[in-house]
Amino acid sequence: MSSKQNIQSPKGKLGVLTPGMGAVSTTFMAGVIASNKGLGKPIGSIAQMGKIRLGKRTEERNPDIKDFVPLASMQDMVFGGWDIYKDNVYEAAMNAGVLEKDLLNAIKTELEAIKPMPAVFDPKFVKNINGENVKNEKTKMEAAKALMSDIATFKEKNNCDRLVMVWCASTEVYTQITDIHLSIEKFEQALEENHPAIAPSMIYAYAAIKSGVPFANGAPNLTVDIPALIDLAKQMNVPIAGKDFKTGQTLMKTILGPGLKTRLLGIDGWFSTNILGNRDGEVLDNVDSFKTKEVSKLSVLDSVLEPDKYPELYKNMYHKVRINYYPPKGDDKESWDNIDIFGWLGYKMQIKVNFLCKDSILAAPVVLDLAIFMDLAQRAGMKGIQEWLSFYFKSPQTKEGLEPIHDIFLQKIKFENTLRHLMGETLINYLGLDYYEDDTIYELITDEQKK
Numbered sequence: 001m002s003s004k005q006n007i008q009s010p011k012g013k014l015g016v017l018t019p020g021m022g023a024v025s026t027t028f029m030a031g032v033i034a035s036n037k038g039l040g041k042p043i044g045s046i047a048q049m050g051k052i053r054l055g056k057r058t059e060e061r062n063p064d065i066k067d068f069v070p071l072a073s074m075q076d077m078v079f080g081g082w083d084i085y086k087d088n089v090y091e092a093a094m095n096a097g098v099l100e101k102d103l104l105n106a107i108k109t110e111l112e113a114i115k116p117m118p119a120v121f122d123p124k125f126v127k128n129i130n131g132e133n134v135k136n137e138k139t140k141m142e143a144a145k146a147l148m149s150d151i152a153t154f155k156e157k158n159n160c161d162r163l164v165m166v167w168c169a170s171t172e173v174y175t176q177i178t179d180i181h182l183s184i185e186k187f188e189q190a191l192e193e194n195h196p197a198i199a200p201s202m203i204y205a206y207a208a209i210k211s212g213v214p215f216a217n218g219a220p221n222l223t224v225d226i227p228a229l230i231d232l233a234k235q236m237n238v239p240i241a242g243k244d245f246k247t248g249q250t251l252m253k254t255i256l257g258p259g260l261k262t263r264l265l266g267i268d269g270w271f272s273t274n275i276l277g278n279r280d281g282e283v284l285d286n287v288d289s290f291k292t293k294e295v296s297k298l299s300v301l302d303s304v305l306e307p308d309k310y311p312e313l314y315k316n317m318y319h320k321v322r323i324n325y326y327p328p329k330g331d332d333k334e335s336w337d338n339i340d341i342f343g344w345l346g347y348k349m350q351i352k353v354n355f356l357c358k359d360s361i362l363a364a365p366v367v368l369d370l371a372i373f374m375d376l377a378q379r380a381g382m383k384g385i386q387e388w389l390s391f392y393f394k395s396p397q398t399k400e401g402l403e404p405i406h407d408i409f410l411q412k413i414k415f416e417n418t419l420r421h422l423m424g425e426t427l428i429n430y431l432g433l434d435y436y437e438d439d440t441i442y443e444l445i446t447d448e449q450k451k
């Protein structure tokens with residue numbers, strides 16, 4: 001059994017800041033406010049509704065996670081953020097068209113009070129949209145300082161004890177790590193020099209980390225996944241995590257993929273296509289933004305299926321992902337997966353999945369949990385990349401040299417064991433041998449429990 005870690009208590013208010021106040025962010029904020037008023041339930045949130053098994057199965061200890069670990073309460077949350085449009089959260093949520101008008105009207109006063117601060121924006125990184133609520137600082141370093149000042153002012157005005165930041169803004173165009181991303185010295189110099197390889201999301205992440213605010217990246221952009229910011233996060237004792245919320249089709253892939261692999265069924269091809277009509281879909285209609293998303297979506301199956309270890313089953317798999325902007329769908333995304341599988345003696349079979357999902361409804365509890373668990377990480381003194389939160393991401397950020405784990409069930413075990421570790425409980429990996437006592441299978445135990 002590990003000893004209980006020292007975790008500061010979640011006293012006072014937690015401010016949740018989101019760069020980007022579009023469909024996902026407003027569905028999250030409105031959902032928390034509605035839920036606090038008893039107008040709905042935070043379904044999908046592990047922090048609010050999850051339970052955790054402790055000790056042996058026979059002990060029947062299954063507390064709610066929120067009673068087991070000291071987490072910030074939804075009642076103590078306040079919200080803020082930045083967007084290139086001036087719409088307050090009520091207007092933006094109405095535009096996004098995810099939540100029903102009646103629900104939004106019931107919490108109109110609270111939503112109208114949340115107004116976006118002017119954004120750090122560069123149309124070279126997000127095509128297809130343009131807004132007037134933007135900062136006009138001369139250099140990227142000045143823009144970072146302006147964000148730090150926004151953060152400090154928000155904290156003071158709202159009387160917050162702590163803050164977290166979750167990137168909910170549009171997907172930026174595909175960028176790769178270059179020399180200026182490799183060390184904080186080079187990065188800071190590049191900020192001063194307005195270097196074109198620094199994306200707005202990196203400026204937000206830099207400002208958050210410098211302000212001691214945990215940063216989670218909900219989009220597939222590089223953002224905080226660069227050596228300069230990873231090192232800075234460690235130096236500043238700040239937790240970071242990313243990338244790209246795991247929802248929709250990729251969520252289904254990481255549920256189905258491990259199942260097929262577990263039974264060693266082969267896969268010839270996996271074709272995934274989507275239609276969606278929200279602003280995210282509009283941005284992703286741009287080929288460079290789609291490239292960022294595509295890379296994030298494609299990496300998932302390789303890691304789940306391990307084609308190098310199982311070449312006969314997965315080496316020749318053809319994997320294709322398509323996203324199509326189709327305005328009539330709005331936020332109601334529709335996705336189709338055609339999976340060509342083969343079994344015994346190579347006989348071929350097919351699986352078809354037609355998922356009619358609501359993207360932001362799936363993403364909102366992810367934002368909530370990330371805010372809550374990143375805050376927990378901060379209070380527990382956990383700094384740098386929080387790989388235990390991979391569960392929430394399509395492209396989990398890992399320490400250098402480590403392959404990410406994509407299998408959602410393995411991710412969940414890692415997540416729960418981190419909570420057990422923090423609270424000084426025995427880790428459970430469900431992999432121990434059956435333990436026989438008086439010829440009866442007594443309990444599935446881990447090696448650690450046997451000691």
Ligand SMILES: NC(=O)c1ccc[n+]([C@@H]2O[C@H](COP(=O)([O-])OP(=O)(O)OC[C@H]3O[C@@H](n4cnc5c(N)ncnc54)[C@H](O)[C@@H]3O)[C@@H](O)[C@H]2O)c1
Nearest residue numbers: 020022023024083119169170171219245247279280359363
């Ligand atoms: N909905 C999901 O299930 C899901 C899953 C994974 C990832 N994501 C990602 O989450 C992000 C948000 O998705 P959404 O559906 O809310 O999109 P959205 O288009 O409705 O909202 C994004 C908002 O970000 C704003 N924005 C763009 N650049 C900005 C900047 N530099 N600073 C501040 N604001 C900026 C836009 O004006 C827009 O209002 C997207 O990157 C999307 O790819 C969403």
